[in-house]
Amino acid sequence: MTEQPDERMVTDDGAVVHQPFGGYKIETEPLPDGRRIHYYSWTEATAEPDAGPDADPDGDR
């Protein structure tokens, strides 16, 4: 890319908490035919409150 991924981004090989997007981890596993699958998960400590779709139904602020 023309702009290198900054410190906010994580790699496939490990979990890196970055700002301002919040923390998540990635676990990569092989599929039986050699493809790969990445599981993204968000930790309790960094997960944002689940406002739900009704929190701001018109999208107005």
Added chain:
Amino acid sequence: MSERRWNPVLGEWTITATHRQDRTFLPPKEFCPLCPTRGDGPPTEISRADFEVAVFDNRFPSLELSPDPPAVAGTGLTPVEPAYGACEVVVYTPDHDASMGTIPVRRIRQLIDVWAHRTVVLGALAGIDYVYVFENRGEAIGVTLNHPHGQVYAYPAIPPVLVRETATSRAHLEREGTCLWCGLLDQETRDGHRIVAETATWVAGVPFFARWPYEVHLTPRRHLGWLHELRAAEADDLAQLLSTVVRKYDALFGFTLPYIMAVHQRPTDGGDHDGYHLHVEFYPPHRTESKLKFLAGSETGAGAFINDTMPETTAERLRRLEPRDPATVV
């Protein structure tokens, strides 16, 4: 077999991918390959019993990082290249019956993180000039799996629509010294007639030049090029606005509206694309509850779109609609 064949007439590549003829086609729910593997059920792509968001290499890719050699020889006039690239599937949730309009805003926010990360990872690969995040939703669009999911394609060349968009934005920047999208955003927010919804950092509206009756574009107020450049508040607002727009769509005719969602970011080819402005485009094919807009003679044969509706009218209708409450979905 998969390869890229150059079309010297249009100046663009066509991808052939004959193996995709055999891909899984609308399986019953109990055989969905995107559901978690259940103890007594057939194995799926996802071995875990539960997950939040999963991303995996498409089993039937159009583009691969280690492609086979082309099946035919090219010529000087019509070169052929291996189908280099990547095709990933992004599974939004383990819930087979969910959709962008029923998942929590928090999950959409998480998806934005995933889209941003996959763009960075794939865009950093050698020879990848463009990373395209998109979702096809609904059988009217041609989906082959109904489980809520999107896709990420990493192309070895900037795709034709993005070639045009980057060229027009570069020309506008050179001519006017300003961003084309910032100018459009200023015009639309001053006029107001085509705005559907907005937040402090994003605006959703039917474009002045909409090709589809209920086409909506989401544009950040700040000039930036990639999802990973979003600030936290901007990513929060995008998640909220995506939910709002999709739930308005789902309220429009009383059913989960099919659409194509296209995330347009800057290319990753290392070129000068400072004038390009991140945005998200939605193209629903319905022009009424029971009628679809087809890409027929003028659109397909001549590339000239004809919209049967006034953008000001469809925008007003969408603006006035209450987003569908997910609790009412049966």
